Each structure stands twice: as structure tokens, then as C-alpha cells.
Amino acid sequence: MxxxxxxxxxxxxxxxxxxxxxxxxxxxxxxxRTDVRLPPRRDPDEWPSVCVVVPARDEAAVLPASLPSLLAQEYPGRAEIFLIDDGSSDRTGVLARELAETHGGLPLTVTSPGEPPTGWTGKLWAVRHGIGLARARRPEYLLLTDADIAHAPDSLRELVAAARTGGFDVVSQMARLRVESLWERLVVPAFVYFFAQLYPFRRIGGKGTRTAAAAGGCVLLRAEAAERARIPDAIRHAVIDDVALARAVKGSGGRVWLGLAERVDSVRPYPRLHDxxxxxxxxxxxxxxxxxxxxxxxxxxxxxxxxxxxxxxxxxxxxxxxxxxxxxxxxxxxxxxxxxxxxxxxxxxxxxxxxxxxxxxxxxxxxxxxxxxxxxxxxxxxxxxxxxxxxxxxxxxxx
Structure with a gap:
């Protein structure tokens, strides 16, 4: 029994x-489903100006594979890059300048904000410094991208076209992560699968929905929406800063889109389970x-x-x-x-x-x-x- x-x-x-x-x-x-890619888009009559903000801490190992892709962006409008060296102990800042001299391309400014004050994460303190510098240029858009992210030559162009066409304040792509080692094959696709289960992409982009998320490796953000949502001050202590950013923008009346990437890849290796x-x-x-x-x-x-x-x-x-x-x-x-x-x-x-x-x-x-x-x-x-x-x-x- x-x-x-x-x-x-x-x-x-x-x-x-x-x-x-x-x-x-x-x-x-x-x-x-994995068919949520960049929404329909068309080239604008006039391309808006964009400032790219790259927070970087101890990224000398991956910069040679990522930064040249940003420098080489084929963007018809005005664009420049601000790499914010967040207290690196390696040659991150020096290497970034060397790569810019070698590869040319978009203008690059390398600077450091110093240690973050209490209540700020290091990344968001760096982002705040970068956005502050960018605002002096009065860009219409900010591209927040991590130092380990490589972009195809038309990535920025496609992101801006999608944002303009769809009227989105945030257009974010989940960068394709590296899957080469055995543990990467087992864990990485599941990571994105679980993320999509928590934050269904279709709900994020839909009108009238409250679900919001972004992927921090690639976030195109309308500068006006950033000011309205008080980004990054409103989320200064957030460890999961990308989702917090999207919720802040959507909560202030903005529109957010998130999908899987076709032109954006992470170059950071995670060869061991420990990583x-x-x-x-x-x-x-x-x-x-x-x-x-x-x-x-x-x-x-x-x-x-x-x-x-x-x-x-x-x-x-x-x-x-x-x-x-x-x-x-x-x-x-x-x-x-x-x-x-x-x-x-x-x-x-x-x-x-x-x-x-x-x-x-x-x-x-x-x-x-x-x-x-x-x-x-x-x-x-x-x-x-x-x-x-x-x-x-x-x-x-x-x-």
C-alpha cells in the first residue's frame, strides 16, 4: 500500500x-522561439549622431578582438567612442589608445572616472562618466556596449535604423556568447534560454506590456529617454543593470525592444565551469x-x-x-x-x-x-x- x-x-x-x-x-x-531579431527598419533621411560608451575594467585580454570592430563602424552619421577605464590594473587604457592609433576609424576618447563612490557599482559609475562626456556632443543616441563585445561593421547603422523606424527608446540585442569549450556548450545556450523564459522577448517589445529587459552588452538608448529616466543615477546600485535600465526607461513612458543578435558577438571566453x-x-x-x-x-x-x-x-x-x-x-x-x-x-x-x-x-x-x-x-x-x-x-x- x-x-x-x-x-x-x-x-x-x-x-x-x-x-x-x-x-x-x-x-x-x-x-x-529564436526568431525575434532586429525589427523591420529603413534608413532615415538624416542619420542622427551617436556616442558609444564602453565601460572597461581589466579588459586588455579581449580589447584587441572587440575595440577594432567599434572603430570600424560604417555609420553614415556622426559617431564617436568614449572608453571609460574603470580603474584597470592591466594596460586597458593604454592598449585602447594604441588600437585606435593602429586601426583608425571613429574618434576615440579614453578617460577614467576614478573609484566609484558609495552606492554606485563600478560599471555604472563608468557609464555615468561616459554619458556625461557624451552629452557635451549632444547626441541623439547613446550606444552602451561592453568591452568584450564585437560588432559587425553595419551593427550601429542597423541598430539606429531599427530604433528610428520603430520609435523605440531602447533597442538592445542579446550578444551571441562564445560556445567552444564543453562547459560553454552545456551552459551558455541554456543561459540565454532561461533569460528568455524570465523575460519573453515578444512581451518586451509589445505595446502596453510592462515586461522590460535589456542585454547590457548592446544597448542603443535614446539620449532624451536616458535623461527622462535618470539613467544611470536611478539605477546606480544595480548589479543587474541592464534589466534595471530597461525597466526605468519603460517606467518613464519609453518603448523598449530586445532580441537575439545577428551582428553582435561576445569574445570573452568561459572555458571552465568555474568561470x-x-x-x-x-x-x-x-x-x-x-x-x-x-x-x-x-x-x-x-x-x-x-x-x-x-x-x-x-x-x-x-x-x-x-x-x-x-x-x-x-x-x-x-x-x-x-x-x-x-x-x-x-x-x-x-x-x-x-x-x-x-x-x-x-x-x-x-x-x-x-x-x-x-x-x-x-x-x-x-x-x-x-x-x-x-x-x-x-x-x-x-x-
């Missing part, structure tokens, strides 16, 4: 997991507003949605419970099917799709580790800085 009850409980839990997957498949903004672990865990608990109840809910949700299906299938096969096996297998099949488009976008083999539960388990551990580090007083540690103060502003989180 006891074994029958356990098998029945497994079947019921598997049924709930399957119901969750059916809801995700049909009701979560079709998050699993990817640090990337995720440094901000995972901030995403949960440093709230233990949200952490417990997230862990329970990951278990129900990603770990229950394969466990129910195995349990069903082991106990002879057809219901548990069928329900668990159906949920796993749906999970696998929704992951395939992201693997195709990244050019990865489809046999990785059934391994998504394993990757989700890794993310569960990373999230728990993020909370542990927070309560140990280490907060969000990144490049020699530790942000111990909770930065859980409401604008960082989806509804």
Missing part, C-alpha cells in the same frame, strides 16, 4: 510538471531581491519544472508505473523540444537538448551558492570589487 501511494504521488507531481510545461509552451510569450559559475552566481541572488522566500520558491520551481520529468520517467520505469513514466516522459519531451531552437541558434548538436535537466541542476546550485556568498558578506564579487549592499530595486525584476 505504501509503495502504491508513493508511485501515485510521483505520478501526480509529474502531472503538475507537465501542466507547467504546457503553460510555458503556450502562455509565456513563446519564449522558446561560468562566477558569471551566474555573482548576480543570481540579486535577481531574487536577496529574498530567502524567493530563493526557496526558485529552487522548488527548478526542481518541479526541470528535475521532476526525468526523475518521474526513471521512477516509472523502475516501478512499472505507466502513469508516472508517461507523464514524466511527456514533460521531458516538451522541455527538450523547446530547447532545440536555442541550440540551433548557437549551432550546437541537438543531442545536448535532453541534457537540459543537468544544466538546470547546475544553475540551481549556482543560485544557492550566490545566496551563500551573500550571507557570508561577499555579495556580488566581480573583478576585485565586492558589492555587499543589496541592490534589489523593483525595476530589476519581471512581473
Amino acid at each position: 505504501g509503495q502504491t501511494a508513493r508511485v501515485s504521488a510521483i505520478a501526480w507531481i509529474a502531472a503538475v510538471s507537465l501542466a507547467a510545461w504546457l503553460w510555458l509552451l503556450l502562455c509565456q510569450g513563446f519564449f522558446w 561560468l559559475w562566477r558569471m551566474v552566481s555573482r548576480s543570481a541572488y540579486a535577481q531574487l531581491r536577496h529574498n530567502p522566500l524567493l530563493l526557496l520558491g526558485t529552487v522548488a520551481g527548478l526542481v518541479l519544472v526541470y528535475l521532476v520529468p526525468p526523475a518521474a520517467l526513471v521512477a516509472g520505469l523502475a516501478t512499472g508505473s505507466g502513469a508516472a513514466g508517461v507523464l514524466g516522459g511527456a514533460a521531458w519531451l516538451l522541455m527538450t523540444g523547446t530547447y532545440i531552437p536555442m541550440l540551433r541558434y548557437y549551432g550546437q548538436p541537438l543531442w545536448l537538448a535532453p541534457l537540459l535537466p543537468f544544466t538546470a541542476f547546475l544553475y540551481l546550485l549556482m543560485t544557492v551558492d550566490s545566496a551563500v556568498q551573500h550571507y557570508r558578506g561577499r555579495g556580488a564579487a566581480w573583478k576585485g570589487r565586492t558589492y555587499t549592499r543589496p541592490d534589489a530595486v523593483a525595476d530589476e525584476h519581471p512581473l
Whole structure:
């Protein structure tokens, strides 16, 4: 009798997991589709001026692969670059000047704002300094892009055309991350998949929706909208600054668009699991507003949605419970099917799709580790800085 009850409980839990997957498949903004690319666009009659702001801290290893792509932008209007050296201990600033002298192209200004004051993250303090310099040029748009992002020659042109045509105050692209090592293949496509599940791209760009997000590697921002939303002062302590920026702009009446990139790539390598672990865990608990109840809910949700299906299938096969096996297998099949488009976008083999539960388990551990580090007083540690103060502003989180 006891074994029958356990098998029945497994079947019921598997049924709930399957119901969750059916809801995700049909009701979560079709998050699993990867066809949200730059919206329809046409060249404006007159190209607006743009200032590119690049915050950089200890980026000498990646600048040779990224900065020349910005210098070489084929933009018909006036554009210039401000690289803000955020207290680097390597040759970031010097190397940037050398690359500009070697490659030519768009004008480059390299400067440093000094250490951030209390209440500011280093990146946003650098962005504030860069935007301040840019405003003296009175640009219509600001391109905020990370130092590890490489742009195709027409990237800026296409971004501006999309913003002008669609009337968007923010046009952001999720840069295509590097997937070369085994761990990158396992973790990186899932990272973008999970992000899209939290912030469905179709909902972000739709009129009348409150969901907002951006991808910090590539954010074209209308200068007027930045002033109206008080960017970056309004989000100065945000670790997850890209989502906070989008929420601030949308909350002030602006329109935001986010999609997958075709002309924007990250050149930063994450060859080891340790590297990817640090990337995720440094901000995972901030995403949960440093709230233990949200952490417990997230862990329970990951278990129900990603770990229950394969466990129910195995349990069903082991106990002879057809219901548990069928329900668990159906949920796993749906999970696998929704992951395939992201693997195709990244050019990865489809046999990785059934391994998504394993990757989700890794993310569960990373999230728990993020909370542990927070309560140990280490907060969000990144490049020699530790942000111990909770930065859980409401604008960082989806509804």
C-alpha cells in the first residue's frame, strides 16, 4: 500500500510538471522561439549622431578582438567612442589608445572616472562618466556596449535604423556568447534560454506590456529617454543593470525592444565551469531581491519544472508505473523540444537538448551558492570589487 501511494504521488507531481510545461509552451510569450531579431527598419533621411560608451575594467585580454570592430563602424552619421577605464590594473587604457592609433576609424576618447563612490557599482559609475562626456556632443543616441563585445561593421547603422523606424527608446540585442569549450556548450545556450523564459522577448517589445529587459552588452538608448529616466543615477546600485535600465526607461513612458543578435558577438571566453559559475552566481541572488522566500520558491520551481520529468520517467520505469513514466516522459519531451531552437541558434548538436535537466541542476546550485556568498558578506564579487549592499530595486525584476 505504501509503495502504491508513493508511485501515485510521483505520478501526480509529474502531472503538475507537465501542466507547467504546457503553460510555458503556450502562455509565456513563446519564449522558446529564436526568431525575434532586429525589427523591420529603413534608413532615415538624416542619420542622427551617436556616442558609444564602453565601460572597461581589466579588459586588455579581449580589447584587441572587440575595440577594432567599434572603430570600424560604417555609420553614415556622426559617431564617436568614449572608453571609460574603470580603474584597470592591466594596460586597458593604454592598449585602447594604441588600437585606435593602429586601426583608425571613429574618434576615440579614453578617460577614467576614478573609484566609484558609495552606492554606485563600478560599471555604472563608468557609464555615468561616459554619458556625461557624451552629452557635451549632444547626441541623439547613446550606444552602451561592453568591452568584450564585437560588432559587425553595419551593427550601429542597423541598430539606429531599427530604433528610428520603430520609435523605440531602447533597442538592445542579446550578444551571441562564445560556445567552444564543453562547459560553454552545456551552459551558455541554456543561459540565454532561461533569460528568455524570465523575460519573453515578444512581451518586451509589445505595446502596453510592462515586461522590460535589456542585454547590457548592446544597448542603443535614446539620449532624451536616458535623461527622462535618470539613467544611470536611478539605477546606480544595480548589479543587474541592464534589466534595471530597461525597466526605468519603460517606467518613464519609453518603448523598449530586445532580441537575439545577428551582428553582435561576445569574445570573452568561459572555458571552465568555474568561470561560468562566477558569471551566474555573482548576480543570481540579486535577481531574487536577496529574498530567502524567493530563493526557496526558485529552487522548488527548478526542481518541479526541470528535475521532476526525468526523475518521474526513471521512477516509472523502475516501478512499472505507466502513469508516472508517461507523464514524466511527456514533460521531458516538451522541455527538450523547446530547447532545440536555442541550440540551433548557437549551432550546437541537438543531442545536448535532453541534457537540459543537468544544466538546470547546475544553475540551481549556482543560485544557492550566490545566496551563500551573500550571507557570508561577499555579495556580488566581480573583478576585485565586492558589492555587499543589496541592490534589489523593483525595476530589476519581471512581473
